[in-house]
Amino acid sequence: MLRRPATVLISIVSLVVLATGFVPAKGQDPEKAKTSGRFLYVAVPGIRNYLEFGGHGLLVFDIDRDHRFVKRIPTAGLDDNGKPLNVKGICACAATGRVYISTTKQLQCLELVTEKLLWGKKYEGGCDRMAISPDGKLIYLPSLEGPHWHVVDGDTGDVITKVVPNSGAHNTVYGLDGTRCYLAGLKSTLLSVADTKSHKVVKEIGPFGGSVRPFTVNGSQTLCFATVNGLLGFEIGDLQTGKLLHRVKVQGFQQGMVKRHGCPSHGVGLTPDEKQVWVCDAANERLHVFDATVMPPKQTGSIKLREQPGWVTFSLDGKLAYPSTGDVIDVATRKIVTGLADETGQQVHSEKVVEIHFERGKPVRNGDQFGVGRKTER
Numbered sequence: 001m002l003r004r005p006a007t008v009l010i011s012i013v014s015l016v017v018l019a020t021g022f023v024p025a026k027g028q029d030p031e032k033a034k035t036s037g038r039f040l041y042v043a044v045p046g047i048r049n050y051l052e053f054g055g056h057g058l059l060v061f062d063i064d065r066d067h068r069f070v071k072r073i074p075t076a077g078l079d080d081n082g083k084p085l086n087v088k089g090i091c092a093c094a095a096t097g098r099v100y101i102s103t104t105k106q107l108q109c110l111e112l113v114t115e116k117l118l119w120g121k122k123y124e125g126g127c128d129r130m131a132i133s134p135d136g137k138l139i140y141l142p143s144l145e146g147p148h149w150h151v152v153d154g155d156t157g158d159v160i161t162k163v164v165p166n167s168g169a170h171n172t173v174y175g176l177d178g179t180r181c182y183l184a185g186l187k188s189t190l191l192s193v194a195d196t197k198s199h200k201v202v203k204e205i206g207p208f209g210g211s212v213r214p215f216t217v218n219g220s221q222t223l224c225f226a227t228v229n230g231l232l233g234f235e236i237g238d239l240q241t242g243k244l245l246h247r248v249k250v251q252g253f254q255q256g257m258v259k260r261h262g263c264p265s266h267g268v269g270l271t272p273d274e275k276q277v278w279v280c281d282a283a284n285e286r287l288h289v290f291d292a293t294v295m296p297p298k299q300t301g302s303i304k305l306r307e308q309p310g311w312v313t314f315s316l317d318g319k320l321a322y323p324s325t326g327d328v329i330d331v332a333t334r335k336i337v338t339g340l341a342d343e344t345g346q347q348v349h350s351e352k353v354v355e356i357h358f359e360r361g362k363p364v365r366n367g368d369q370f371g372v373g374r375k376t377e378r
Contacts, residue, residue: 043058066337107123123159139152163199171215174196177376207244216373258308267309314331
């Protein structure tokens with residue numbers, strides 16, 4: 001008789017684990033554990049169309065429980081032969097309760113609570129890495145290395161208008177205040193700045209030292225940090241004057257052969273407090289860390305990863321770094337604390353991840369696939 005309550009409790013907890021993948025923390029109510037917490041949403045295949053890095057779908061990891069695998073949400077995005085297409089981008093808006101995934105051919109929208117596909121649409125010229133406005137109403141969706149960005153209604157997926165920089169559309173970052181969207185193309189050394197009311201390019205930053213690859217901006221939208229073709233390192237542009245300020249090279253490492261993307265550094269991010277810049281080094285399988293409290297930033301260390309990185313972003317609290325290799329890094333100690341793995345134990349790698357917080361079953365806050373700075377005062 002004395003053991004029966006414990007047996008019942010164990011059975012309840014077991015059912016929660018089997019049904020949801022969540023493991024309640026000690027003393028936590030199982031129902032609350034199912035619906036509250038911080039989760040990392042990882043779209044795969046997020047390294048080209050390579051299924052060996054996590055298969056196909058939207059994978060969810062519990063940040064507060066050592067990034068334990070929670071579940072796999074089915075997604076659309078297959079080619080004519082039924083094989084998954086490359087995932088090109090991911091973004092979310094907690095306010096509207098939606099998450100969006102782009103592939104080379106379409107943009108799809110899923111509801112976060114029900115996990116149902118609300119719509120999936122194809123767009124002229126294909127799709128690349130998009131960005132969403134803070135209120136979730138607008139998405140700037142690049143064509144696949146084409147001349148234009150579509151401005152898309154976040155609710156319906158309908159096209160509102162086009163922005164046409166003719167730059168080889170590729171990467172997109174929305175400013176935190178929602179007034180500007182930053183557009184980088186593979187075929188241009190200029191970063192275009194779009195006004196999100198008129199949907200017109202109102203400024204160009206650069207020219208940079210090569211075609212602009214992954215980039216990020218600070219929270220006050222005064223500086224951009226960009227990787228460019230041919231550089232192991234990054235460059236810094238002034239978003240107010242449009243001028244190139246600094247070219248920062250990684251010291252102590254040589255450029256080498258890269259598996260993907262064709263440039264030595266493909267991926268750069270600011271910690272949310274903007275005190276550090278982290279930049280990818282594919283050939284040497286490393287992230288290099290720079291002190292951004294001085295200009296130009298000063299190199300302070302390097303972190304060895306389990307594969308070649310092509311992206312890096314950070315948790316909203318700034319305590320964790322997420323490179324595309326699936327390594328999870330403690331920012332303070334610069335130590336790898338775990339690695340993402342799916343339900344079979346297979347390593348998960350992806351350049352398309354976003355953090356989403358839930359409270360009692362409802363999304364309440366979301367991060368960004370880009371390592372944007374989050375200090376808004378100038």
